[in-house]
Amino acid sequence: MKTISIYQLLSLSVILLIFGCNDQSNTPVVNTSDPIAVTVAKVASKGNQNSLIVSGTIQSANSATLSTRTMGYVDKIHINVGDNITKGQLLLSVNSNDLKAKKAQVNAAILEATAAFKNAKKDYERFKSLFDKNSASQKELDDMTARYDMAKARLQAAEEMKNEVDAQFAYTNIRAPFNGKVASKLVEVGTLANPGMPLLLVESPSSFEVVAKIPESVISDVKTGMKVDILVSSIEATFTGQIKEVSSSSALSGGQYLTTIEIIDSSNSIRSGMFASVQFPKITSTNSVIPTNIMVPKEALITRGQLTGIYTVSQQNTAVLRWLRVGNTIGDNVEILSGLKEGETYIMSSQEKLYNGATLTIQ
Known part of the structure; x- marks a missing residue:
């Protein structure tokens, strides 16, 4: 009897536990987090x-990246970023000691060639006079003529070498190609300048343009001369623009067509590199898919x-x-x-x- 009572008690406990779990699982979960x-x-x-809005970047209509064709250290930068410059103004100087040595050699060669030419010219004129008097043979005159022509050619070659060296000096003294402003200084004094290396960026602040990419779905409706609205949100201003150029290929621009838009009524607040939104007028083509x-x-x-x-x-x-x-x-x-x-x-x-x-x- 005692054993049976223990089994009965165990069975009753299991039943109560099962019912207790079922009651707990049926209790709804309430989300107590605050809204x-x-x-x-x-x-x-x-x-x-029927309108199209694209984004673009403002740039100067006239800008140039200045570099040199010679190798040398930057000796001096004569301007600062933001300075106004005039055409022909000296902006940057590159060390030219090697060119100076070459120019000295060329000048010495010119002196030598000049002396030889003068001597050959005198001999030629003397033998020509003797030949006219039948006091010199044709062979002697021909020899003097050849000597005179060679001396003249050597002098011309030396002078051309001087012109070449002088032209190289122009690339050691970087000058402004037009009136404008210094937009960026890409090197410092002591930098080793290499041929083709960008040194300065100059631009004309009088006119600006926007470069934007147009999707191919509407490119057929975008024509040169079309008037557009240009919104520059950074200065909270809207300008009128006119399409200046439309690229005929998208091979190098990610499937979209580069379009240049001239800002007609630009102001002094515009800066190169600003972002702009370009809103085109209504597109009338039925084949166009407008975003x-x-x-x-x-x-x-x-x-x-x-x-x-x-x-x-x-x-x-x-x-x-x-x-x-x-x-x-x-x-x-x-x-x-x-x-x-x-x-x-x-x-x-x-x-x-x-x-x-x-x-x-x-x-």
Whole structure:
């Protein structure tokens, strides 16, 4: 009887344990985390469906990178970045001691060739006079003529060597090719300059242009002379532009066509290297595929490695992470190529760190 009672007690304990576990598993899980306060915005397309907006870079319409054809150390830089310069002004000097030694050798060769030429000329004139008087043979006159011609040729060769050395000196003294400003100084005093090595960048600040890339879907509608609007967000200014050049090939520009746009009414606030947004007029071709130009602020996007996403708001008022395919960056906004539709709600900012499924309180 005692053994049976123990078995009965054990069986009863197991049954109670099973029922206890079942009761606990059926208890609903309650999310006790507090809602996260967020601010939201709705997706809206910028511009109309027949317009095209691309990003570009501003550059001077007249610029030059100056270099040298000789090797030598930079002796002196006569200007600073931002200085106004005039055509022909000395900007930079490269050490030219080797050229000076070569010029001294050339000058000595010219003196020697000049003396030989003068002596040969006198002999030639004397023998020619004797030949005219029948006092010298034809052979003697021919020999003197050949000697005179060789002396003359040696003198000309020495003078040409001098011209070559003088031309090399022009590359040791770098001068301004036009009126403008010094945009960048690429070397310092003591730097060893090599042939073709960039030394200075100069540009004319009076005229600027925008270089942009146009997708092939609309390139047939972009014509030279077309007027466009140019927005420079860094200085909060809009300018009128005119298409100056349109590339006929995209082989070296990633499948897009380089287009140069002249800024007609530029101001002193424009600087080379600034980013600009170029808005083209309405595209009328039925074959053109115009981007929707859905734009969102950069601050609303998140990045994880090479992925770009944004948090949207679900019907249950929770955060949902949506991965996107992005396009050009125009000012403080980024073009969304896919992943968002017009009218959808996305989260601009939050008071706490967001995560997928987080409960939201929209402010």
